[in-house]
Amino acid sequence: MRLITITIGLMITSFFSASAQKKWDLKTCVEYAMQHNISVNSSAVQAKITALTYKQSQLSQYPNFNLGMNTAFNTGNNQDPTTYNRVTENYLSAGMQLQTSADIFNFFSKKNTIAANEWELMAAKANVSKVANDVALSTANAYLQILLALQQEHITQVQIQQTQFQLSNTLKMVEAGALPELNATQLEAQLASDSGNYISAKGNVSQSVLSLKSLMNIDAAQPFEIETPPIESIPIESIADLQPEYVYSEALKNQPQQIGNEYRLKAAQRSLVAAKAARYPSFSVFGSLSSNYLSFTKRAIYEKLLAGYESTGLVADGGNGVFYDVQSPVFSNGAIIGHFKPASFSSQLNDNFRKSFGLNMNVPIFNGGNAKINYERSKLNIESIKLQKELDDQKLKQDIYQAYNAGIVALQKFNASKKSVEANEKTFDFASKRFNIGALSTFDLITAQNNLLRANLEYSLNHFDYVFKMKVLEFYKGAGLKL
DSSP states (O other): OOOOOTTOOOOOHHHHHHHHOOOOOOHHHHHHHHHHHHHHHHHHHHHHHHHHHHHHHHEEEETTTEEEEEEEEEOOOOOOOOOEEEHHHHHHEEEEEEEEEEESSSSHHHHHHHHHHHHHHHHHHHHEEEEEHHHHHHHHHHHHHHHHHHHHHHHHHHHHHHHHHHHHHHHHHTTTSSSSSHHHHHHHHHHHHHHHHHHHHHHHHHHHHHHHHHHHOOOTTTTOOOOOOGGGGGGOGGGGGHHHHHHHHHHHHHHHHHHHHHHHHHHHHHHHHHHHHHTEEEEEEEEEEEEEEOOOEEEEEEEEEEEEEEEEEEEEEETTEEEEEEEEEEEEEEEEEEEEEOHHHHOOOOOOOEEEEEEEEEESSSSSTHHHHHHHHHHHHHHHHHHHHHHHHHHHHHHHHHHHHHHHHHHHHHHHHHHHHHHHHHHHHHHHHHHTTTTHHHHHHHHHHHHHHHHHHHHHHHHHHHHHHHHHHHHHHOOOOOH
C-alpha cells in the first residue's frame, strides 16, 4: 500500500495556534491522524522494540568483554587472596579481572537468528503501515460522514425556509378569509417538525466531528472545521476499472498485511534453521586477565623453632621389604625477630598478575528436551503462519468482492434516488401551484413536501455511500485517498 505522504515537522503547538484559522481538507486530516493516532504510535513503539531486538542479535556476533573490580575489608581468620595462607588479622583486599569470550562456530545459529530478527523488524514496520492504513480509511470515512451530515443539515434548513414561506403566505390568505385557520395551524406544526429535524441534523454534524477528532487524537474542545468540497466534484474511478479480481491482484502487492505475512514467514523459516543448529555442538574461545592487591598494617616475622616431626602419610621403599615412614619437621613460632609490610600497589598487581586462555566445546546431550522441542515448535510456527497468511488473503479477497458488490448496489441506489428526487421535485412543484390557488389541502402539500425532504436525504445518503464504496476499492487497489 502506498501510504499518503506524512508531513514531517507538523508540531502540535502550530496546530493549536492555527487550527481556528484554517480548514482541514481530507489529505491534511489523514496525514495528521496517521502521525498522531494512538494506535499508530503504539504500533510504532512495538516496531522500535523489535528493532532493538534485531540490533542486539547483531551485536551478539562480537566477543564479550567484562571488567570486574572488587574491594573488601576482612577481619578474623581468613585466607590471604595472594598467598592463599590462613591468616588471622585485619586487612583490605582488592582485585580486578578482565574476561572475554567469543563463539567461533555454532552451525550458523546466530547468523540465522539475526536474519530472522531482521525479517521480524520488516514485518513490524509493515504492521505500522497496516495500522496507519486502517486509520487513514477510518479517517476518510469520518470525513465523508461530516460532509454527509453537513449536507443533511443544509437540506433540513432549506425545508424550514420553504415551510416558513408557505406559512407566511397562508397567514395572509387566512387573514383575507380565503383559507381556513386550520391550514395555518397545520403548517405551524410542520414548521415545528422541520425545526426538530434541523436540530437533529446539527447534532449529527457535531457527533461526526467528534468522531473525526478522536481518530486524529485532537482535543474534543479544540475548534475544528473541515473543507466542504461539493460531492459532485469528488473524483471517482469508473467501476469498470475496479474489477474485483484486478483489485485483489494489486492488493496482494501493496497491502501491508499481506507484505507483513510474507516477512513473518521468512522470519519463521530462518528461526527454524537457527533452532536446528542449536541441536549441534558449538565452539567458543575464552580468556581472562586478573590480579590482586592486599593491604595490612604490618605482619610479624617469628623465629622458627623445631618442635618435632610428624608423619606425612607417605612411605619410602628401602628395599628388601623394608619401608620407612616419611616425616616432616614441625616448627613453632618463637620470638618476634622483625616485621614486614605489603609491597606497593603496582608491585602487587604485577606480581599477582594471572592469565587464562582456552577453548570451550558445548555438546547438547540432554537439557530437558529444550533443543528438540524448540525445533519442533519452529516447524509448527511456520505452518501456523502459512495458515494465517492463507486466511488473511482469503479475507482480503472476500472484503474486495464484498466492497465491489456494495459499490454496484450503492451505484444503483444512487441512480434510483436521483430519479426519486426529480419526480418528487415535480410533484412538490405541482402541489405548491395547486395549493396557492386553493385546489390542494395543506395536508397534501405537507405530504408532498415531506416526500421531497426524504427523497433529498436519501439521495444525499446514497451519493456519499456510493463515493465511499468507490474510495474503498480505490484504496485496496493502492490509489490512496483523495477528494
